[in-house]
Amino acid sequence: MNIQWYPGHMARAKKLLQENLKLVDVAIELLDARIPLSSRNPVVNELLDKKPRLIILNKSDLADSNFTEIWKRKLTGPNIQVVAVDSIKGSGIKSVPSAVFKLAEGIMSKLLSKGRRPRAVRCMVVGIPNVGKSFFINRLVKQKAARTGNRPGVTRGQQWIRVAKNLELLDTPGILWPKFNDQEAAYKLAVTGAIKSEVIDIKEVSGKLALWLKDNYPDVLINRYKLTEIPDKTEEILTVIGCSRGFLLPGGIVDDYKAAVLLLKEFREGLLGRFTLDVPE
Numbered sequence: 001m002n003i004q005w006y007p008g009h010m011a012r013a014k015k016l017l018q019e020n021l022k023l024v025d026v027a028i029e030l031l032d033a034r035i036p037l038s039s040r041n042p043v044v045n046e047l048l049d050k051k052p053r054l055i056i057l058n059k060s061d062l063a064d065s066n067f068t069e070i071w072k073r074k075l076t077g078p079n080i081q082v083v084a085v086d087s088i089k090g091s092g093i094k095s096v097p098s099a100v101f102k103l104a105e106g107i108m109s110k111l112l113s114k115g116r117r118p119r120a121v122r123c124m125v126v127g128i129p130n131v132g133k134s135f136f137i138n139r140l141v142k143q144k145a146a147r148t149g150n151r152p153g154v155t156r157g158q159q160w161i162r163v164a165k166n167l168e169l170l171d172t173p174g175i176l177w178p179k180f181n182d183q184e185a186a187y188k189l190a191v192t193g194a195i196k197s198e199v200i201d202i203k204e205v206s207g208k209l210a211l212w213l214k215d216n217y218p219d220v221l222i223n224r225y226k227l228t229e230i231p232d233k234t235e236e237i238l239t240v241i242g243c244s245r246g247f248l249l250p251g252g253i254v255d256d257y258k259a260a261v262l263l264l265k266e267f268r269e270g271l272l273g274r275f276t277l278d279v280p281e
């Protein structure tokens with residue numbers, strides 16, 4: 001499997017990020033709590049190196065809570081704070097403004113010492129496509145301020161959004177990196193929906209997920225799809241899932257493509273349980 005995807009608007013988004021970075025005080029970086037490492041764009045990580053940063057582990061309701069706590073500790077560092085958030089239900093959102101203000105204290109104090117008038121703290125929200133930036137912003141401002149969608153790359157432009165009198169957000173389009181050198185990370189991005197389904201092999205990605213579940217959480221497959229046993233080969237796992245759900249083509253052939261789509265869908269929606277694919281050491 002070789003996954004590559006870098007549309008033209010991704011290059012423009014990177015340029016936009018570089019141009020606007022000097023305008024903000026704090027960067028809010030959204031990561032997928034299920035894949036904190038794989039969903040971190042190394043290009044963005046390098047650009048934000050010296051900027052105070054609040055890392056949001058979004059979609060925490062879909063991740064293993066024990067691993068999320070470990071990742072919070074591992075990612076916290078000098079000038080970096082970490083908050084776990086569920087942007088759909090709103091858990092963790094209330095702690096975001098206070099974390100931002102704490103990170104911006106030094107910058108705002110320096111402005112005041114130079115005789116500048118007080119102004120709102122300015123933040124930039126960055127992250128890969130489909131990590132939930134728009135849902136996060138909407139929940140934070142308590143209204144539909146940014147367009148949302150379940151397909152990667154919905155946000156195309158940029159917009160300043162006032163959260164409160166003393167806090168403003170700059171939304172930016174999601175940015176994927178130019179080339180996936182780590183195909184394991186690319187696979188995890190595909191599984192969680194960060195890469196458009198049109199450019200991946202659904203059966204191959206879903207089959208690899210099925211094998212991972214078999215090796216780590218076999219009871220999930222057995223109970224969810226009412227299986228008596230789990231085959232060793234990926235294509236056979238998809239076949240037994242399709243057979244159990246009655247996905248049959250003319251002649252009694254199992255539609256394992258439909259089974260692959262189902263497995264990915266149910267994994268992404270949390271119907272199989274809460275999983276973290278990037279397991280911390």
